[in-house]
Amino acid sequence: MDIDIKKGENMFFVGEDELNPEAYVSYKVNDDGDLIIDSTQVANQLSGQGVGSTLVNMVIEYAKDEDKKIVPECPFARAVMEREEDTKKMIK
Numbered sequence: 001m002d003i004d005i006k007k008g009e010n011m012f013f014v015g016e017d018e019l020n021p022e023a024y025v026s027y028k029v030n031d032d033g034d035l036i037i038d039s040t041q042v043a044n045q046l047s048g049q050g051v052g053s054t055l056v057n058m059v060i061e062y063a064k065d066e067d068k069k070i071v072p073e074c075p076f077a078r079a080v081m082e083r084e085e086d087t088k089k090m091i092k
Contacts, residue, residue, distance in 0.1 A: 003049075003051060005054065005055065005058055010029070011025060012024065012055050012059060012062075013055075014051060014055070021041075022042075022046055023041060023043060023052065024039075024041055024055065025039070025055035025059055025074075025077065026038055026040075027059055027070075032069075034068050035062075035069075035070050035071070037056065037072045037074045040056060040076045040077055042055075053080050056076070056077045056081070059077070060081065060090065063090060069092035070091060071092050072091060078091070
């Protein structure tokens with residue numbers, strides 16, 4: 001399945017616009033400049049297709065490009081990050 005992921009304001013999402021996404025991962029930037037992933041949501045019709053993991057991975061790549069750490073407050077995002085050694089190292 002080819003997923004069209006878009007970058008919004010402090011989020012990556014699937015759908016027509018960031019105000020009504022079919023799926024999204026949102027983050028905040030803390031005082032240190034690190035990214036806090038606070039929510040990952042996927043609509044039922046996209047569930048089970050790896051969309052949530054793909055969205056979290058987009059934040060991971062963005063953080064790598066910006067040389068930032070990630071604080072995964074969202075339990076799903078934490079689980080995705082803890083699967084791989086290289087992404088585990090990015091957890092603050």
